[in-house]
Amino acid sequence: MTxxxxxxxxxxxxxTVRPMAEADLDRADEIFRVAxxxxxxxREPRTFFETADYVxxxxxxxxxxxxxxxxxxxxxxxxxAADWGSVGYFGPLTxxxxxxxxxxxxxxxxxVMDCFDTWENRHLGLFTFSHSPxxxxxxxxxxxxxxxxxxxxxxQLTGAAAEVPGRLLYGDFPAAGRPDAxxxxxxxxxxxxxxxxxxxxxxxxxAQGLGDTILLQGPGSELDGLAVCHCGAGSEAGxxxxxxxxGAVRPGPEAPDRFERLLDACEWLAAExxxxxxxxxxxxxxxxxxxxxIARGFRTMxxxxxxxxxNEPGYSHPDAYVIDDWR
Ligand SMILES: CC(C)(COP(=O)(O)OP(=O)(O)OC[C@H]1O[C@@H](n2cnc3c(N)ncnc32)[C@H](O)[C@@H]1OP(=O)(O)O)[C@@H](O)C(=O)NCCC(=O)NCCS
Numbered sequence: 001m002t003x004x005x006x007x008x009x010x011x012x013x014x015x016t017v018r019p020m021a022e023a024d025l026d027r028a029d030e031i032f033r034v035a036x037x038x039x040x041x042x043r044e045p046r047t048f049f050e051t052a053d054y055v056x057x058x059x060x061x062x063x064x065x066x067x068x069x070x071x072x073x074x075x076x077x078x079x080x081a082a083d084w085g086s087v088g089y090f091g092p093l094t095x096x097x098x099x100x101x102x103x104x105x106x107x108x109x110x111x112v113m114d115c116f117d118t119w120e121n122r123h124l125g126l127f128t129f130s131h132s133p134x135x136x137x138x139x140x141x142x143x144x145x146x147x148x149x150x151x152x153x154x155x156q157l158t159g160a161a162a163e164v165p166g167r168l169l170y171g172d173f174p175a176a177g178r179p180d181a182x183x184x185x186x187x188x189x190x191x192x193x194x195x196x197x198x199x200x201x202x203x204x205x206x207a208q209g210l211g212d213t214i215l216l217q218g219p220g221s222e223l224d225g226l227a228v229c230h231c232g233a234g235s236e237a238g239x240x241x242x243x244x245x246x247g248a249v250r251p252g253p254e255a256p257d258r259f260e261r262l263l264d265a266c267e268w269l270a271a272e273x274x275x276x277x278x279x280x281x282x283x284x285x286x287x288x289x290x291x292x293x294i295a296r297g298f299r300t301m302x303x304x305x306x307x308x309x310x311n312e313p314g315y316s317h318p319d320a321y322v323i324d325d326w327r
Contacts, residue, residue: 086195
């Protein structure tokens with residue numbers, strides 16, 4: 001019988017790194033929960049993140065971008081890379097707590113950096129704990145530099161949400177219409193930051209039944225906004241929660257109004273699904289987006305820092321009305 005994560009003190013022997021396989025998922029998921037729960041001092045680390053799922057959903061989204069480290073033939077750590085077109089980010093990186101500070105985390109940086117080389121992403125990033133010198137230094141060694149804080153926020157939803165005219169759901173498109181819907185989404189995200197594409201997230205949410213993507217019709221043929229939403233247990237949101245994994249509106253003078261409409265549409269989707277909480281994060285390098293969210297009743301539940309390579313804002317600048325947190 002395998003010792004539970006965090007309990008065996010085997011000491012690190014030779015470490016090997018390889019792509020994650022389906023058979024690794026239970027172990028990797030357990031380590032993911034125990035590692036964060038231990039770092040944050042949770043009483044029962046194993047239950048951390050409750051019904052939310054990151055490991056299985058990210059592996060299923062792109063198994064070639066999920067990696068494990070093994071000591072002997074035992075999985076002891078994992079990491080994931082995400083390809084958002086011109087943007088790439090990674091995480092969650094987690095190592096079994098009794099093996100921290102033995103170089104295993106660094107070993108799992110190499111395959112994600114190789115992914116970014118292959119994908120030729122122009123702007124790379126990650127979300128981490130701003131209060132941890134270890135985390136900041138670990139990632140600095142790979143060329144990342146800390147910039148603005150990112151607020152991961154939540155809003156309790158009470159009562160019925162107003163309907164939002166012009167809201168479409170990707171899941172309602174027939175298969176033949178989906179390529180066009182995806183290219184409208186690409187056009188919108190490309191207007192926010194050249195080459196940015198969250199197609200992977202839209203398709204993964206749909207294919208795995210994690211939630212749906214809101215498309216806001218504009219006055220012309222372009223979209224006014226989009227939001228990839230995870231809904232409920234088994235997704236990144238968890239039970240009773242709708243999580244905006246990525247949301248953005250078309251830039252321009254009317255972007256603040258579009259942003260309000262997008263947030264209305266997210267609240268509406270949550271209400272339709274019977275979910276009582278809306279989670280959404282934004283970088284504080286997007287000050288007006290943050291202000292709008294606070295004014296609507298969002299409150300920060302977790303604050304971290306994003307680290308960027310190169311040390312440039314990417315799409316975290318004052319004119320960007322974007323929701324994401326790179327967790
Ligand atoms: C963060 C985590 C993945 C790191 O894995 P790890 O295997 O412990 O890290 P490593 O040993 O490979 O590297 C840590 C580096 O930070 C350095 N470091 C540690 N404390 C430091 C400090 N106070 N100041 C500067 N550098 C420090 C270490 O020296 C080490 O580098 P070295 O091996 O070249 O000396 C692991 O601790 C973990 O799972 N934490 C909980 C979950 C988590 O926070 N994940 C990351 C979210 S972004």
